[in-house]
Amino acid sequence: MSAQACPKTAQQIDAEAAEWAARMDRGPLEPDQEKLFLAWLGEDRRCMGAYGRMRAIALTSERARALGPDFDPADFIAAPTFPRRRMLQWGGAIAAMLVIGAGGAWQVLRQRGRFATGKGETKVVALKDGSVVTLNTASAIQVNYGDAMRAVELLQGEALFDVAKDTTRPFVVTAGDTNVRAVGTSFTVRRLETAPVEVLVREGVVEVSKPATGAAPVRVEANSMAVAQESDSGAIAAKPIPPAQLHRQLAWQTGQIAFEGETLAQAAAEFARYSDTRIVIDDPALAQEEIAGLFNATDPVGFAKTIAISLNARASIGEGEVRLAR
């Protein structure tokens, strides 16, 4: 984005885009106007998007013809009967009410489906209730929305859940024998074969439980992490974590892995989650070196080369692997 080259604010651009959309609504452009328009589009990368958006609004609003000549604006100015917060949920209160009127709430309120990522992929899944799930590498979820509960099963891997608030339908993530229950919040659940289930809460509060043990759920607050041990006791331990660590642990969202003080061996294991190209460390001392930095999760070779420079090592690239040695 050329924000520095062009001092225009997004708001200015939107206002200009609306003027162009209104001009276009009047009729085709004269040749000299077209030149001005193209020049304007070229001023900033954002101009085309802003114009495309306004034009979308202009053309979408043509559907108002369907309202017919009996249209009376007064019919549509009712005091909001839902609190403002509810209005923020697009397609929430309004859609639900209308669908109930149409004879079946289940159509909008239910959603089922399976979503998965391969190694090195991340994926964003926008669910119909406004919740958004971001899947990390080699992960899979099964969505089972029902009338009383928004159930999601984490089949494997790791996912970030940004949950739209709906007090009537709790959002419950199941990972093996562990349940994580939320109303409206943001948290990740990690289910790897080699480690206990981990829950990282970014906003709000969740309840983590192991129903089979009969123990009371453990409340986990924002900026905390819970680890659900696989032992028979089913102990769930929650502890606060510093914001910096929270951010590092969520770096995968943007396709990155962050390290701060992990050993090179641990980093290699982390990269193995994202790529089939293995990082092999031939030198035990080198494997224990601590590293820091932000790296592209799907580029173990780039990581190895970068880290080789800072650790005074050598990276050699072979078939399906990259070897680090001194």
Place this chain on the structure above:
Amino acid sequence: MTGVSDERAIWLGRHVLPHEPQLRAWLRRRNLGGLEIDDVIQETYTRLCQAENVAHIQDARTYAFQVAGSVVIDHLRRMKVVPISSVPGMDYLEVGSEEPSPERQVIDRDELIRLAAMIARLPGKIRDVFTLRRVYGLSQREVAAKLGLAESTVEKHMAKGFLIMSEFYGHGGNAPAQPSSSRPDQPAKMER
């Protein structure tokens, strides 16, 4: 010649615009590296305008989220100290995970009611102009004649109308209220 084809604009209006409040809510929770949400939204639309073909995109909402995400990622990458060589492209995007469903019709009607409510919420003169132009389908010239306004004034009112509506779309919180629940006949009336 317009830089954005009508076909693409209609596609945006149908498949992306309705999800914008969710998209903004999602962006609000992200580290945008100093970008404003409006910047990201505009850049996202730019990329959606520039995409060569959108016909194959079955799940436009997820696609829009992905594009917005990559706008942010590209920006963040430019800020980072550690050089990052390969930027994952859009090719990892899986499309078609949300098939169109029977609720499509319901949602369309819902959108029509929302559109009606938006028009109703426009300020006085702008609403009159907008109603004649959009509900009655008069040209801007005819609207000007009917209301005794200059054509350029009608155009200005339309521009203001689009801008206000874009705020409705962008910020669900300012969206107009639904028709009162004491009017159970309202949805049926909308079906025409």
